[in-house]
Amino acid sequence: MPQLNGNTCEISELPDGVTVTVKVTTNSRHTQKITLTRNDEVLCAFVGSGERNAMTGQWTIVASARAKLLAKFEYQTDINAEWRKSSQLKSGGPYTIGSYNLLVVVAENGDDADYNDCVLEFSWSSPT
Template sequence: MPQLNGNTCEIDELPDGVTVTIKVTTNSRHTQKVTVTRNDEVLSVFAGSGERNAMTGQSNIVASSRAKLRAKFEYQTDINAEWLKSSQLKSGGPYTIGNYNLLVIVAENGDDSDYNDSIVEFSWITPK
């Protein structure tokens, strides 16, 4: 299971060398930002707002068992405002269905309690 600490999630159970797809969506009128890093190197930054699972972005990385991934969730209530760090996180997975794997982290920024303001999905195929 990922380790949740405030607005940050550490992920260390991804299999070495597999290609992992990161997909980020939002369900908030406030701009959401998710920064994915590995050993302090920024791999991807996703930012956007919108309802009905609006796509914020997608990228692929190659997992490394020697390094933890970290996803940091932030939001802002006004354009050009400071990024706030009070999002609360929940996670599920990793779930394995055949060779398909899915790990989900959801964030709530406090304007309601539905835990869908930012949704990050890590998915990969387990090699045979």
């Protein structure tokens, strides 16, 4: 399971050398932001808002067992407002179904309690 610490999540369950798809969706009118870093280098940032699993972005990375991968979740209530760090996180996985693998981290920013305001998914295929 990913290590959750406030609004950050350390992911160490990804298999070394495998190409992993990273997908982010939102279910909130508030702008959500996820910054993904590896060894303190920003790999990508996803920013967006919307309901009904609005796609915020998709990216691929090659996983590295030697690198520390962190996801930082933030949100803002107004366009020019400060980024807030009070999102609460939950995670699940990795789950394996055949050769498909999925690891999910979800965020709740406090406007309800459904833990789907921002959803971060990592998926990959097991080598055969």
